[in-house]
Amino acid sequence: MSDLLSPESTPTTLDAVDGALRGELIAFRRDLHMHPELGNQEVRTTAVLRERLERAGLAPRVLDGGTGLICDIRPAGAEGPLLALRADIDALPIPDTKDVPYRSTVPGRAHACGHDVHTTVVLGAGLVLARLAGRGLLRRPVRLLFQPAEEVLPGGAQDAITSGALTGVGRILALHCDPKVDAGRIGVRVGPITSACDRIEVTLSGPGGHTARPHLTTDLVTAAARVVTDVPALIARRADTRSGIAVTWGRLTTGHAPNVIPQTAQLSGTMRCLDLAAWRTAPDLVHAAVDEVAALCRAKSELQYIRGVPPVVNEEESTALLVSAMTARFGAQAVTGTEQSLGGEDFSWYLEHVPGAMARLGVRAPGDASAAPRDLHQGDFDVDERAIAVGVDLLTGAALLE
Numbered sequence: 001m002s003d004l005l006s007p008e009s010t011p012t013t014l015d016a017v018d019g020a021l022r023g024e025l026i027a028f029r030r031d032l033h034m035h036p037e038l039g040n041q042e043v044r045t046t047a048v049l050r051e052r053l054e055r056a057g058l059a060p061r062v063l064d065g066g067t068g069l070i071c072d073i074r075p076a077g078a079e080g081p082l083l084a085l086r087a088d089i090d091a092l093p094i095p096d097t098k099d100v101p102y103r104s105t106v107p108g109r110a111h112a113c114g115h116d117v118h119t120t121v122v123l124g125a126g127l128v129l130a131r132l133a134g135r136g137l138l139r140r141p142v143r144l145l146f147q148p149a150e151e152v153l154p155g156g157a158q159d160a161i162t163s164g165a166l167t168g169v170g171r172i173l174a175l176h177c178d179p180k181v182d183a184g185r186i187g188v189r190v191g192p193i194t195s196a197c198d199r200i201e202v203t204l205s206g207p208g209g210h211t212a213r214p215h216l217t218t219d220l221v222t223a224a225a226r227v228v229t230d231v232p233a234l235i236a237r238r239a240d241t242r243s244g245i246a247v248t249w250g251r252l253t254t255g256h257a258p259n260v261i262p263q264t265a266q267l268s269g270t271m272r273c274l275d276l277a278a279w280r281t282a283p284d285l286v287h288a289a290v291d292e293v294a295a296l297c298r299a300k301s302e303l304q305y306i307r308g309v310p311p312v313v314n315e316e317e318s319t320a321l322l323v324s325a326m327t328a329r330f331g332a333q334a335v336t337g338t339e340q341s342l343g344g345e346d347f348s349w350y351l352e353h354v355p356g357a358m359a360r361l362g363v364r365a366p367g368d369a370s371a372a373p374r375d376l377h378q379g380d381f382d383v384d385e386r387a388i389a390v391g392v393d394l395l396t397g398a399a400l401l402e
Contacts, residue, residue, distance in 0.1 A: 017124065017389040025124045025392070026385050028052070030102035032116035036091030036109040039149030039156060042067040045089050049123060049146055056130050060144075064163040068148035068156065071126060074141045075133040081170025083402050084143040084356075085395050086347060087122035088115045088150035097379035112381040114177030114363065119146060121175060121361070121391035128396045142399050143169060147346075153199055153308040155346020161353065171318055172356035173398055174347050175391050178338070179374050181362030183384035186326050186394065187338030188359050190319045192311040196279035197344025198271045199306040200247065202227060202290055204254075204299045208263040217261045223297035224254055224265040227290060234289045244274030245282060246342075270308075272342050279310050311340075312348040318357035325397035326359075330390070343376070359394070363387045 017025070028048075037045055046067045053060045053071050060071035068089060072082065091111045096104035104110045126144040145165050149156030166172070181187050204227065206218025232247040239245040247269055254265035271286055273279045283305045294301035326335050338360050347358050363383035374381045 017128065017392050021124065021127065022389050025120050025388050028123065029116050029120040029385065029388060032119060033102045033111050034105050036104050036106055036111045036116075038093060038109065039090040039152035040065060040067055042089050042148050045119070046146070049089075049119070052123065053126065053144075056127050058126070058130055063148070063160055063165070065148065065156075065159055068160060069146050070165055071144040072141060073126065073129050073133055073138070073144070075136070075138045078139055078141050080140055082141045082143040082168050083399055084145050084166070084169045084172040084350075085122050085125055085399070086145040086147060086172055086174040086350065087118040088147050088156075089119050090115060090149050090151050090156070092151055092377060094377070095379050098382055100382065110379060110381075112378060113151070113376050114381070114383060115150065117177050117361070117363065117383055117388060117391070118175060120388055121395065122146065124388065124392035125395035125399070128392060129399055132396075132400070138400065140399070140402065145172075150346050153197070153306060155309050155349060157346040157349040161349065166350060166353050169354050171402065172350050172354055173318065173322065173395065174356070174358040175361040175394070176345065176358055177363045177376070177383060177387070178360035179364050179376065179381070179383075181336065181338070181360055182364050182366045183362050183387040184330065184366065184390055185334050185336055185362040186322070186359045187336050187362070188314075188319055188323055188357075189338050189340065190314055190316050192274060192276070192313050192340050193338065193358055194312040194345045194348065195244065195340065195342045196271075196273040196276070196282070196308065196310050198282065198308040200267075200269045200271055200286060201304040201306065202267040203302045204265040204267075204294055205263060205302075206299045208261045211259045211261055214261060218298045220254055220262050220265045220299060223294060223299040224252055224267060226297055227267060227293050228252060230293045231286070231289045234293065235285055238285060238289070239278060240275075242275070243278035244272070245278055245285070246272050247286065248272070272344070274311065274340060276311055276313060283307075309344045309346045310348045310352070312345050312358050313351055314357040315351070315355040318355050319359075321398050321402055322357055322359045322394065325401050326394050328401070329393045329397050361387055361391050
């Protein structure tokens with residue numbers, strides 16, 4: 001076991017997560033893990049969160065969409081803007097393949113991205129902060145934000161904002177599980193920490209016909225193949241390489257017989273981008289590339305470009321706050337740098353309005369670096385549950401320092 005996770009190596013005056021709360025939070029996380037719910041369907045998750053917060057004497061409010069909630073902790077006499085602590089509560093439409101007692105009980109549904117951990121950490125931080133507020137030890141108001149539908153483009157963050165999630169908020173913080181970092185540590189980065197992610201749906205059409213006479217048709221199979229290969233290459237030459245724009249296809253459907261040239265073809269994929277400014281111009285760039293390649297094959301093209309999320313761009317002061325809180329509780333060795341991910345995260349929408357930052361919460365069992373990683377969005381994803389108390393300590397400390 002890493003000494004970072006040893007109680008003797010991490011003295012604190014807060015005693016934030018005692019043994020009883022630690023056990024309760026692990027049980028709470030396992031209950032969520034067994035009952036995963038997809039985006040905007042998190043009725044049970046919302047209900048159990050509401051019940052636990054009300055039992056702690058708090059007054060949560062369910063968001064306008066019927067799932068997710070916000071809950072303010074306002075110490076007597078505390079003024080100033082709220083510090084928001086955000087968690088996402090939805091699961092993924094993939095099967096849970098782990099052989100554990102808390103395996104998902106819902107076929108084809110799993111908490112394979114760690115949202116059950118995020119939710120439990122923010123709940124735990126809220127319970128600790130409410131306790132501290134009652135003792136006069138919390139000097140600023142804090143908002144707990146449990147957001148639905150992070151996995152549903154363009155993400156539930158925008159609906160939460162419309163529901164007033166950021167009203168009165170001056171700063172927002174979040175954590176995201178990272179299976180490449182040991183439990184007991186966090187990864188931080190100033191500036192972009194995730195990438196933009198949009199969805200692309202292309203329909204190609206033209207007169208089909210017999211494969212014996214392709215010159216009398218629009219050969220849509222060839223046209224689709226050219227779009228698959230040429231569009232990413234064309235975009236790579238028309239965008240600044242440093243922007244990291246990348247189009248990747250995930251679906252191509254066309255045809256029904258070996259000797260018939262079809263009349264339609266459909267392609268679906270994603271556009272990912274490292275740079276915020278380039279993301280704003282990406283739709284026009286993709287439109288032009290698809291139209292040009294299709295025209296070369298005499299195919300008509302229709303493009304549906306679905307905006308997803310911009311990059312999460314961590315603000316420097318908010319990142320420093322997370323570093324300070326982690327260092328104060330666990331020491332400087334508990335903080336490491338992290339790379340920019342190509343994954344998308346709708347936490348970015350909050351940062352369009354208020355400063356904030358997201359840190360990567362280590363969830364890998366210490367000493368397990370050589371083992372096969374349990375990556376995000378995989379059916380066997382799991383965490384070292386000691387990371388839950390670490391996340392609670394981190395967010396609690398950040399609220400007290402800020």
